Amino acid sequence: MTTPTQDRIPAAQALLAPVPGDDPAGASLRYDAVYRAIAEARQHDDESLPMREWERPLVKADWKRVAALASEALATRSKDFQLAAWLCEAWIHLHGAAGFCAGVRLLGALADAYWESAWPRMEAGDAEARCAPIAWLNETLPAVLALHVPLLSLADEKPLHITLDLWERSLAPVDDDDSLGREALLQRAHHAPDRARLDALWRDLHGASAEWAGFDRRIDALLGAQAPSLARVTDTLARLVRAVAALRGDEAGSAHRGEPAATGPAGNNDPVDDPEPMPVLPAAGPGQTAMLAHGRIEDRAHAYQLIRDVADYLARHEPHSPTPYLLRRAVRWGQMPLADLMQDILREDGDIGRYLALLDN
Numbered sequence: 001m002t003t004p005t006q007d008r009i010p011a012a013q014a015l016l017a018p019v020p021g022d023d024p025a026g027a028s029l030r031y032d033a034v035y036r037a038i039a040e041a042r043q044h045d046d047e048s049l050p051m052r053e054w055e056r057p058l059v060k061a062d063w064k065r066v067a068a069l070a071s072e073a074l075a076t077r078s079k080d081f082q083l084a085a086w087l088c089e090a091w092i093h094l095h096g097a098a099g100f101c102a103g104v105r106l107l108g109a110l111a112d113a114y115w116e117s118a119w120p121r122m123e124a125g126d127a128e129a130r131c132a133p134i135a136w137l138n139e140t141l142p143a144v145l146a147l148h149v150p151l152l153s154l155a156d157e158k159p160l161h162i163t164l165d166l167w168e169r170s171l172a173p174v175d176d177d178d179s180l181g182r183e184a185l186l187q188r189a190h191h192a193p194d195r196a197r198l199d200a201l202w203r204d205l206h207g208a209s210a211e212w213a214g215f216d217r218r219i220d221a222l223l224g225a226q227a228p229s230l231a232r233v234t235d236t237l238a239r240l241v242r243a244v245a246a247l248r249g250d251e252a253g254s255a256h257r258g259e260p261a262a263t264g265p266a267g268n269n270d271p272v273d274d275p276e277p278m279p280v281l282p283a284a285g286p287g288q289t290a291m292l293a294h295g296r297i298e299d300r301a302h303a304y305q306l307i308r309d310v311a312d313y314l315a316r317h318e319p320h321s322p323t324p325y326l327l328r329r330a331v332r333w334g335q336m337p338l339a340d341l342m343q344d345i346l347r348e349d350g351d352i353g354r355y356l357a358l359l360d361n
Contacts, residue, residue, distance in 0.1 A: 009091060009102045012106045013109075014075065015071060015106060016074075016110060016113055016114070025078070025119065026076075026078035028121075029073060030120070038069050041063075041065040041066045042086070042089075043061060044058075044061035045059045045060070067087060070083045070086045070090065071087060079117070079118045079119065081130065082119075082120070082133040084106055085107070085133045085136055085137050087106065088100065088102075088103025089103070091103045092145065092148060096204070097204035097207075098204055100211075101204065101208050104208070108214060111215075111219070112218075120132065120133070127223050128226075131223065131226060134219060134230075137233065138229060139232070142236040145240060148163065151198075151201065162247070166185075167185065167246075199248070205237065209237045209238070209241065212237060213234070216234070220308075225331040229324065229328070231312055231315040231316040231324075232316075235316050304331050304335070308327070308331055311323075311324040312324070314327070
């Protein structure tokens with residue numbers, strides 16, 4: 001993994017200044033040489049796989065080059081969500097959790113400033129192309145966060161860093177002489193020279209979770225039922241927070257100034273697990289609070305929002321299940337006129353018989 005650098009991360013404003021010319025969002029670079037150059041710079045071999053002496057040296061990604069190419073293109077040539085997504089990935093490799101925060105802030109600022117004109121553009125209400133780089137974040141970043149954000153640096157030892165992947169694998173049964181078991185890692189954390197870094201990382205990860213949640217809400221508001229799920233990244237961030245909390249240990253429980261420790265029921269001081277995030281429901285107007293308290297559905301929009309909340313919950317807890325995707329499709333269908341609905345069904349399922357069979361089931 002790449003050791004995070006101390007290089008300064010460019011401010012989002014510097015990267016999002018209008019491109020000179022007729023279109024402030026610039027031109028599409030999808031088939032430009034810069035896309036190919038970034039793809040080449042991102043290429044890397046899996047360092048965990050065994051390599052024989054006669055095989056070629058490991059190919060390592062050049063994340064500084066990825067960041068430089070994406071930053072320059074984004075600032076001067078094209079306001080492009082895929083460029084911003086690659087830049088976020090590179091910043092995680094180069095700057096850890098702080099890089100993730102900066103990348104997500106950049107993506108959110110890009111959405112705020114250039115949603116209608118940024119690349120890839122939406123055509124006639126079809127958001128598929130725009131959703132692609134956002135869905136890519138949810139597919140790609142969980143592994144990057146788990147494998148390449150150092151939770152703790154270990155001087156003069158191997159591995160040099162404890163990552164989320166290493167921490168979670170330490171739960172598996174180990175031999176007596178295994179130095180990567182949970183207790184061994186906790187001992188390393190207790191004696192690590194940069195123990196104070198855990199407190200800073202704790203704050204960074206809480207900031208990262210807040211940034212990602214805000215970006216998720218922003219994309220939901222902009223894309224509605226077409227918004228891709230971002231639950232895998234949300235889940236990975238929660239796992240990172242739990243891992244850092246465990247590495248900090250009881251004596252570090254109050255080290256995060258200004259945040260009281262979580263308490264159990266009835267106000268006792270027993271620690272509790274991170275609560276499941278509450279679904280975001282439509283704001284209740286005057287006189288509606290009682291209705292919500294008793295579980296009543298206010299209107300059609302509220303009903304579909306609840307379905308989306310269920311889909312998001314299932315996507316977090318059953319990521320391999322098709323159910324969340326079917327629920328999201330149901331929400332999308334519920335917002336279509338009948339003519340568009342039938343066209344969508346016939347395009348995907350082939351004939352009206354399948355549609356009727358689906359309804360019958």
